[in-house]
Amino acid sequence: MRDYNKLNMPNISHQEIIAISFLTLFVGIFSWKMGWSLHRPLWISTLRCLVQLSLLGYVLGYIFQANxxxxxxxxxxxxxxxxxxxxxxxxxxxxxxxxxxxxxxxxxxxxxxxxxxxxxxxxxxxxxxxxxxxxxxxxxxxxxxxxxxxxxxxxxxxxxxxxxxxxxxxxxxxxxxxxxxxxxxxxxxxxxxxxxxxxxxxxxxxxxxxxxxxxxxxxxxxxxxxxxxxxxxxxxxxxxxxxxxxxxxxxxxxxxxxxxxxxxxxxx
Amino acid sequence: MNETFIAIKNLSLFNNKKELILAINEFSLKSGEFIHLVGPSGSGKSLFLKSLIYLYPIQFDTYLFLGLDTSKQNIFELRRKMLYLNQFPELGDKTVSEVYKTFESLKINSPQNWQKKRAEDFISMLSISWSEWLKRPVSYLSGGELQILQHSLASAADPLIYLLDETLSAIDQEKRKLILEYYVKKTKSQQKSVILIDHHTSDMAEISTRDFLSLTTHSRNLVSRQEN
Known part of the structure; x- marks a missing residue:
């Protein structure tokens, strides 16, 4: 029987965040080359997503701690x-x-x-x-x-x-x-x-x-x-x-x- | 003696930019009258008819219906008694039969004031098979047939006043003549009243009891009115 309590996901580091972000970079470049003009909103929204989620993480951390x-x-x-x-x-x-x-x-x-x-x-x-x-x-x-x-x-x-x-x-x-x-x-x-x-x-x-x-x-x-x-x-x-x-x-x-x-x- | 259905003094309407877009100094409508509302395109004829049933936020010194201040009357009953039909009716994506049911089911209607039989008689008068007519999908009706459907709904409702906003424009000559005769009969035998906007003026002289020239304006120009 699988012991779920012993399975933990490893922490995500900055390198992994940069690695996954390359996907958005490639998709944006593809859109740019095709002339669809989607690269700018895609990159901006990806960056916003990262900033907002990171801030949320910090804020939630504070709120959870304050309780x-x-x-x-x-x-x-x-x-x-x-x-x-x-x-x-x-x-x-x-x-x-x-x-x-x-x-x-x-x-x-x-x-x-x-x-x-x-x-x-x-x-x-x-x-x-x-x-x-x-x-x-x-x-x-x-x-x-x-x-x-x-x-x-x-x-x-x-x-x-x-x-x-x-x-x-x-x-x-x-x-x-x-x-x-x-x-x-x-x-x-x-x-x-x-x-x-x-x-x-x-x-x-x-x-x-x-x-x-x-x-x-x-x-x-x-x-x-x-x-x-x-x-x-x-x-x-x-x-x-x-x-x-x-x-x-x-x-x-x-x-x-x-x-x-x-x-x-x-x-x- | 004919009863005064509508009496208006100094009715005005302003657009969202607070510009005057309609001004009627004086207007009255008596029972049994058939008024041909005339004026060039864009002169505010439709605006006037729609204003009569409060589709727009109008202002006025006096606006009486059957001698009573309209601002104190039940607006839904007022609209029911003073029916406005428009040139391009949209009656939903249904069959003709379902359209009759939709209108019949309105809270304002009762078995006493809404009789589908009158709609059937109206359709039969135009030599259209009633049973076939009921099955027709509204989206397949031509512009003229949509106008006929709207007239038949009005006949079922049987109001005191018919406000007809170019509602004969897409109907063929033969049926148009029959429908006009129907409304003339309504005014003469039942003392109903009709205000009609129609650009075919040739047959109006013998039908209408009088013309009403609606000259409104865009922006700040003054508005004038002339009554025959």
């Missing part, structure tokens, strides 16, 4: 705010106060679902930073993508389907009735990536967290079960977050039933 409830709470609030900013920054058709709306959507979806997940994983010490921060971070990362995709689809579909919206409104439909189909399509767009991931998990892909756990000595069966718990939490969070995000965006757009400001962009 103080106030610092933990401040940390999870901060990453939620950053997630809300990031999710609205990528929206070409953001509404007024989009950051605030996304923040509400994120906090209402990721925090309760993280709490439920912690209870399921029998982690009752909710102030323990080594569990709550990585878990919330993981769920937030997926949820912010889901909210961005969903809200982006909703606003762009509303923009391109104005005539359909107006047709229903003109017959006395409420804005929510008139945008039901758009809401359904937008939720579908936000949830589809995670549905696809769940469908092929274990067949085509070994999910990231499971890979990490296996490499860190956890039994593959336990790693698989943990991965299942996480995927259910992530998919639920994306669904709830996108729904709230889209609903709040719609509420902002339709806040005046007597006249829609956003339709005015049609006229000059």
């Amino acid at each position: 103080h409830p106030a610092i933990t709470l401040f940390s999870i609030a901060s990453i939620t705010v950053v997630a809300a900013i990031a999710s609205s920054a990528r929206l070409p058709l953001a509404v007024r106060g989009q950051r605030r709306l996304n923040f509400v959507a994120l906090i209402c979806s990721t925090w309760p679902i993280t709490l439920i997940t912690l209870i399921v994983l029998q982690q009752y010490d909710l102030t323990k930073p080594t569990i709550i921060i990585p878990l919330l971070g993981l769920i937030l990362g997926h949820s912010l993508n889901g909210i961005t995709l969903g809200v982006e689809r909703f606003t762009s579909e509303l923009n391109s389907n104005r005539a359909y919206f107006i047709s229903l409104i003109s017959f006395g439909a409420t804005p929510y009735e008139a945008s039901q189909d758009l809401l359904k399509n937008s939720i579908k767009v936000s949830i589809t990536p995670v549905i696809n991931s769940m469908s092929v998990a274990g067949i085509v892909t070994v999910p990231g967290m499971m890979t990490g756990q296996i490499m860190s000595n956890v039994s593959p069966i336990q790693a698989a079960l943990y991965q299942y718990v996480i995927m259910v939490a992530v998919s639920s969070s994306i669904f709830v977050g996108s729904y709230i995000g889209i609903k709040l965006t719609a509420k902002q757009l339709f806040k005046s039933s007597k006249g829609f400001d956003f339709l005015l962009s049609d006229v000059s």
Whole structure:
């Protein structure tokens, strides 16, 4: 029987980081030679990734060492705010106060679902930073993508389907009735990536967290079960977050039933 | 005596840059009237009709519907009684039958005020097979057929006022004549009212009770209005 506790991954040194980075260098050079102009964003994002992850490592090290409830709470609030900013920054058709709306959507979806997940994983010490921060971070990362995709689809579909919206409104439909189909399509767009991931998990892909756990000595069966718990939490969070995000965006757009400001962009 | 459906004084609309884009000094619509809304392209005719149902945030001194201040009325009921049909209706990626169901299921509609039979009668009036019509996918309908579908939805809804924004532009002459006669009959026998935007002026003189010239402006030019 394999003793997982005795298997340890070796520490990664600077040389290994440089070695793996050559892959990005070669891919970037290839893109440059082909004239695709992808090398610059690829290299910049790779560098950013390295800097951000290193900083995260140092910061997490400090937070784990401090192990103080106030610092933990401040940390999870901060990453939620950053997630809300990031999710609205990528929206070409953001509404007024989009950051605030996304923040509400994120906090209402990721925090309760993280709490439920912690209870399921029998982690009752909710102030323990080594569990709550990585878990919330993981769920937030997926949820912010889901909210961005969903809200982006909703606003762009509303923009391109104005005539359909107006047709229903003109017959006395409420804005929510008139945008039901758009809401359904937008939720579908936000949830589809995670549905696809769940469908092929274990067949085509070994999910990231499971890979990490296996490499860190956890039994593959336990790693698989943990991965299942996480995927259910992530998919639920994306669904709830996108729904709230889209609903709040719609509420902002339709806040005046007597006249829609956003339709005015049609006229000059 | 004809009832006054709409009475407006000093209605204006500003765009997002706070520029005046529509100004109507005075307008009234009585029951049984058929108004031909005329004016060059870009003069704000559609804007005016859409403003009547509050698709835009309008401002006004007076805007009454059936003698009551519209700003205090239920907007959804107001739109239901004053139906706006547009030139390029988009009715979703469904079959015609599903479109009727979608509109019928709106909260504002009830079995009393929404009767699909009226839509069937309208379609049959145009010599179109109702059973075949219901099966048609909306995405396969021509521009004219989409306009017919929208008119048939309006006939099922049977509002007090029809705001028709170039809704006959893609329909062939024969059917256009039948549809115009249908609306004229509505005004004469049921005292409904119609405001129609249509660039075919030849047959309008004998149909419409009066013309309304909508001259609006871009940017800061003054707006004038003339009523026959």
